[in-house]
Amino acid sequence: xxxxxxxxxxxxxxxxxxxxxxxxxxxxxxxxxxxxxxxxxxxxxxxxxxxxxxxxxxxxxxxxxxxxxxxxxxxxxxxxxxxxxxxxxxxxxxxxxxxxxxxxxxxxxxxxxxxxxxxxxxxxxxxxxxxxxxxxxxxxxxxxxxxxxxxxxxxxxxxxxxxxxxxxxxxxxxxxxxxxxxxxxxxxxxxxxxxxxxxxxxxxxxxxxxxxxxxxxxxxxxxxxxxxxxxxxxxxxxxxxxxxxxxxxxxxxx
Amino acid sequence: xxxxxxxxxxxxxxxxxxxxxxxxxxxxxxxxxxxxxxxxxxxxxxxxxxxxxxxxxxxxxxxxxxxxxxxxxxxxxxxxxxxxxxxxxxxxxxxxxxxxxxxxxxxxxxxxxxxxxxxxxxxxxxxxxxxxxxxxxxxxxxxxxxxxxxxxxxxxxxxxxxxxxxxxxxxxxxxxxxxxxxxxxxxxxxxxxxxxxxxxxxxxxxxxxxxxxxxxxxxxxxxxxxxxxxxxxxxxxxxxxxxxxxxxxxxxxxxxxxxxxxxxxxxxxxx
Numbered sequence: 001x002x003x004x005x006x007x008x009x010x011x012x013x014x015x016x017x018x019x020x021x022x023x024x025x026x027x028x029x030x031x032x033x034x035x036x037x038x039x040x041x042x043x044x045x046x047x048x049x050x051x052x053x054x055x056x057x058x059x060x061x062x063x064x065x066x067x068x069x070x071x072x073x074x075x076x077x078x079x080x081x082x083x084x085x086x087x088x089x090x091x092x093x094x095x096x097x098x099x100x101x102x103x104x105x106x107x108x109x110x111x112x113x114x115x116x117x118x119x120x121x122x123x124x125x126x127x128x129x130x131x132x133x134x135x136x137x138x139x140x141x142x143x144x145x146x147x148x149x150x151x152x153x154x155x156x157x158x159x160x161x162x163x164x165x166x167x168x169x170x171x172x173x174x175x176x177x178x179x180x181x182x183x184x185x186x187x188x189x190x191x192x193x194x195x196x197x198x199x200x201x202x203x204x205x206x207x208x209x210x211x212x213x214x215x216x217x218x219x220x221x222x223x224x225x226x227x228x229x230x231x232x233x234x235x236x237x238x239x240x241x242x243x244x245x246x247x248x249x250x251x252x253x254x
Numbered sequence: 255x256x257x258x259x260x261x262x263x264x265x266x267x268x269x270x271x272x273x274x275x276x277x278x279x280x281x282x283x284x285x286x287x288x289x290x291x292x293x294x295x296x297x298x299x300x301x302x303x304x305x306x307x308x309x310x311x312x313x314x315x316x317x318x319x320x321x322x323x324x325x326x327x328x329x330x331x332x333x334x335x336x337x338x339x340x341x342x343x344x345x346x347x348x349x350x351x352x353x354x355x356x357x358x359x360x361x362x363x364x365x366x367x368x369x370x371x372x373x374x375x376x377x378x379x380x381x382x383x384x385x386x387x388x389x390x391x392x393x394x395x396x397x398x399x400x401x402x403x404x405x406x407x408x409x410x411x412x413x414x415x416x417x418x419x420x421x422x423x424x425x426x427x428x429x430x431x432x433x434x435x436x437x438x439x440x441x442x443x444x445x446x447x448x449x450x451x452x453x454x455x456x457x458x459x460x461x462x463x464x465x466x467x468x469x470x471x472x473x474x475x476x477x478x479x480x481x482x483x484x485x486x487x488x489x490x491x492x493x494x495x496x497x498x499x500x501x502x503x504x505x506x507x508x509x510x511x512x513x514x515x516x517x518x519x520x521x522x523x524x525x
Contacts, residue, residue, distance in 0.1 A: 154342070179346075
């Protein structure tokens with residue numbers, strides 16, 4: 001009978017990851033208790049842990065989580081459909097691509113969240129403003145990676161399709177698009193991250209909606225432990241979307 | 255092989271490439287025919303226009319002059335009558351082995367039951383039974399090339415057109431895959447046009463070898479290979495095999511030298 005080496009054990013990566021976080025939290029707890037770090041800047045991890053129950057019962061964090069997740073989902077759907085469609089359009093039209101690609105790349109680096117007053121004027125102080133800022137900020141990586149993925153399709157795969165007399169539309173849907181999917185998903189995932197950052201940022205700035213608003217309220221009350229606990233829920237939204245996008249990619253590719 | 259029934263006719267193919275500085279004739283009035291069940295190998299030095307000819311015959315590139323006809327029907331572009339196997343790895347990485355082979359059958363609108371039967375038949379033929387659910391990334395280079403061959407054969411082309419299909423493989427795999435191609439070709443009596451730069455491969459697999467000149471690519475000679483069939487890789491050790499290799503190399507040597515000199519002349523000179 002052969003035994004599998006420890007390094008190949010399935011449980012090891014997850015255990016190491018969780019263990020690493022636990023060790024970092026323990027070190028932070030120790031550093032704060034030893035007064036190497038000010039507890040007025042960084043709360044004790046144990047206080048953060050204790051405040052989870054409080055924000056669930058008193059701050060209605062679950063409905064705020066759902067509000068942020070809903071806005072993120074709406075923005076993600078818009079980013080995926082519009083971003084991929086615009087990417088395909090730029091890929092298909094060389095002149096348009098040469099005219100726009102640098103501008104789109106520039107947009108990816110722009111702090112779009114600062115345009116929130118403009119969005120407030122256009123859409124009002126409501127969830128639509130938040131979704132639209134999330135959508136616009138997540139769009140550039142989805143467009144750029146779609147262009148990159150579609151352009152990177154190996155010529156020989158397209159030649160195979162042409163040798164089977166595929167029409168241009170069949171070539172796109174049966175070869176170019178599935179071949180580009182892994183790169184497109186990198187762009188959609190990047191777009192999702194940009195969207196979520198901006199969604200929470202705008203919720204914070206306009207004091208409206210889900211977790212961003214809660215973080216704002218807790219910060220104003222200087223309830224740092226609860227604020228960090230609320231930030232953990234923002235991370236949870238991100239993790240949920242990341243897992244969902246990975247599962248969707250696997251399903252689409254298979 | 256039925257020498258009386260002509261399947262592929264290539265007539266006076268000319269292909270020129272126009273650049274800003276010059277017009278390069280890659281293929282110059284190339285004509286030949288391939289009979290039913292025959293394997294014709296085309297060999298020539300690098301840059302003689304073999305791959306251009308492959309693309310013109312397959313319909314991927316339009317020739318400037320000449321015509322390609324299969325069973326008397328003139329081709330005007332890619333056509334199901336000509337199945338192409340490429341030099342580069344060409345399986346679809348997002349599809350399983352079975353789905354790769356089923357690809358042309360899906361396009362043809364075959365019923366699922368018939369599709370599955372044909373996929374199993376061709377995977378068995380190329381020796382990949384049991385790998386249906388694997389993805390290409392889980393296979394070796396030789397196995398992936400066999401998937402590509404099965405995918406092309408599943409479409410039942412009249413002519414199988416292969417462009418250096420073993421070029422990316424190691425020597426041992428090439429020999430074994432050569433055996434497999436011989437076996438498949440003999441079983442299906444598949445009319446085959448093989449583009450290669452390997453003299454041994456050309457002699458091992460074909461009934462005739464067409465030697466091309468260096469640029470512009472023209473037909474220099476056609477050598478009949480009268481080795482007995484069925485063949486295996488063991489034939490490589492025979493005296494007759496060596497004689498054919500020597501004869502073809504004799505035709506090819508001057509062309510290969512020209513190609514090498516031309517390549518050296520185009521290298522940047524040191525001061």
